[in-house]
Amino acid sequence: MGNFKKGFVLLASTGIILIISYYLLFVTLRIPYIGLSVEENEVGKWQISYVDHLGWAEQQGIKVGDTVSLINGVQPSNYSTILQYGVIEQAETLVINKNGEPILHKVTNNMTPQQVQYHIVIPTLVFVILFIFSCVLYLKKSDDKSALILILFFLAIGLSYLSAPVSSRMDTLGIYINRITFSLIPVLFLEFLNNYFIRYGLSLFNRKSLSVLYLANSLLLVITLFFQIFGRNLVIIRYSFLAVFSISILLCFYILLSRYFRYRDTIHKPIFKIIIVGFTLAFSPFVILMGLPSILFGVELIPGALAAVSLVFLPGVFLYLITANRLFDIDFIIDRIRYYAILSLIPTILLVLFLSYLLSEFTLVQCMKLGIVTYIGIIVFLYIKEELDFHFRSKLFREKYNFQASLDRFSQDIAKVMKISDLEERLIMEVTEVLAVKAISLLETNFMDYSLTIKTGSPDFPETVITDWLKNNTELIAVGELIDIGSNGVFLIIGSEKAKSNLVWIRGKLNRTEFNQEERVWLRTIAVYVSMVYENLHLIEGLIEKLEEEVTQRDSAKPWVLRLLFNLSEKERRRLASDLHDSALQQQLLWYRKLEIISVDERIPADLRKQLNTMAEGLLDVTHQIRETCNELLPPLLKETGIVEALKNLFANAQLRTDYVVNFKATGFSIDLDYEHILALYRIVQELLTNAAKHSKATEIKIILADSHGIITLNYRDNGIGMDFENLQSSFNHMGLSGIKERVLSLEGKTCFNSSLGKGFEVSIWMPLDKATSLNEQVV
Secondary structure, eight states: OOOHHHHHHHHHHHHHHHHHHHHHHHHHHOOOOOOEEEEOOOTSOOEEEETTTTHHHHTTTTOTTTTEEEEEOOOOOOOHHHHHSOOOOOOOOEEEEEEEEEEEEEEEOOOHHHHHHHIIHHHHHHHHHHHHHHHHHHHHHTTTTHHHHHHHHHHHHHHHHHHHHHHHTOHHHHHHHHHHHEEEHHHHHHHHHHHHHTTTOOOOSOOHHHHHHHHHHHHHHHHHHHHHTHHHHHHHHHHHHHHHHHHHHHHHHHHHHHHHHTTTTTTTHHHHHHHHHHHHHHHHIIIIIHHHHHHHHSSOOHHHHHHHHGGGGGHHHHHHHHHOOOOHHHHHHHHHHHHHHHHHHHHHHHHHHHHHHHTTTOOHHHHHHHHHHHHHHHHHHHHHHHHHHHHHHHHHHHHHHHHHHHHHHHHHHTTOOOOHHHHHHHHHHHHHHHHHBBEEEEEEEEETTTEEEEEOOOOOOOOHHHHHHHHHHHHGGGGOEEEEEEEGGEEEEEEEETEEEEEEOOEEEEEETOOOOOHHHHHEEEEEEEEHHHHHHHHHHHHHHHHHHHHHGGGOOOOHHHHHHHHHHHHHHHHHHHIIIIIIIIHHHHHHHHHHHHTTTTSSSSHHHHHHHHHHHHHHHHHHHHHHHHHSSSSSTHHHHHOOOOOHHHHHHHHHHSSEEEEEOOOTTTOOOOHHHHHHHHHHHHHHHIIIIIIIIIIIEEEEEETTTEEEEEEEEOOOOOOGGGGGGGGGHHHHHHHHHHHHHHTOHHHHHHHHSSSSSEEEEEESOOOOHHHHHOOO
């Protein structure tokens, strides 16, 4: 039902609009446009004051100053269009007095090409474009109130444009259509702005100002109707409409500018900029090319009908805003146009001066018209050229395309480089291949004595020339700087480090031509790429050196270094467990099944079958050992079960293979540990159990896991043979105790070992959950 109603409304509205547009075109084609304005002189005669160059009168040679005697056999003072508007229209015959001689003119409807262009083609084209905009917008956004207002705005502009020729012919219905639609343009513009920005939570203006505009236009329409009925002069009403329209446009512009400055630091800035640009493009031709020249010089630089075409910019901008998901970069476009506008000034001025000097008959108005056309033409040409360059130059000029392809390839390659020497070799190869140079060297200069050292490439380089330049121009040395040293070639700064700098020297190209602009830009870009990778590789090398120093001094290593080492170790354990499980274990199971199948074959002798069964059992034991090893390397479901359940499973499996009993207590331990702490505790206990089985000869082990004030405590005690505390340090390595201590230290914890001969072995461990927790204050 909703779709049917929507379709009916669209069909009915379309029918009404098409009927109105048909009527307007019919009147324009049927009634000739005379184009005469008259005024009564001192002696009571009606003198022609203005002749429109598009009208019928211009083609008949009627001039300003001629007088009118009769119109359709009626005195001019009694003719309706003169009484109400001061113009002569809808006449069939005219008697014009030229130099005192009356001449009878029969008005014909022979439209000139210019009249067809400005009264038929352009208005119809604008109307059709805006009508299509409206239909598309209705189909896409019929449920959006701002879209519906925008449709009315489109139709108001289209019908206003289409009714202008009819209004100029003084057709009453055409005049009303033109007045209504013309006065609605700024009002609907403000209505749309207000509704559009409501969706963003912005209120642009007070509704009272809009109500005043509605009231003023309605009042003018009522007065027009009253004067029409009683035959009063309507010229003042016409100027009143123009005044209200101008005030409304100025109000729109003020609201846009003031709200732009208010919200320019918000995300709404691009929207305001786009609307202001569209508004300016739509109305500036009226003001700059038609209104101001008409007021100041009495001439129009472009016809009013042509200036009105620019109104399409505003509907186009609004259609884009309401339908687009993303906005184009208006700042970028404005910056480019501003740049081209500055560039176009000089050639425009030079061309106008040259033609005005060459053609002395050029008037000031003609010079202004030529300047405007030339200036706009150059700006448009430069902007289109940039777009064409972007899309087609890479196909037409392969050299530039190769440079871009080289940069893409080179940047991808150096991203994988891990050594400075590999980077330097890749640079030399790229420059040699792309530019086909005679000779190239990569040099290192020391700013202490300005000595040069060759790192790779040709040994035959102009050492003295380069050194002298560096000594005399130290302040000019910068990454990406391409220095020309005459016949000795060029050199390029590619990186700096402390008192040293790296540079590439190039003797020249094999074809003996100079480096062009594209090649120089390419070289500078390559240098910037290399300098960034240089810096990163130096940082990596420094980090590796620092890490190596920390690793060699594990006793005093920082926690983050130990944590890194343990993480790497666990990563290797995971990889090894995965490899064992996916390869060796699966192969073992496969061979076991094959051996089991063979061993049950009745054709095999009994003694051989017995040996095969023994081999199968041995193979099954090996398979079990591999599975156990995988579980030790990568404990299953460690994170999912939690540390308490994981330790219980570990104890159960350990007691199956050993002679000791484990008493485990974790009452009240319910902390949700991260995987790093879970794994550390699991590995520590695993190592302690291994130590108990190998060295301690314990029969009973007690383990307590607890937490207090953000600190995890793990206490281990066995009843093994123990050891002399003085020899405890020497036993760290072969008993794995150093690994326990380092793993606890990696998590910024503390470890305490205690043992004596015949009294077992004891370990106490404290680990903070929060790295900021001070163990020195809380652990006694």
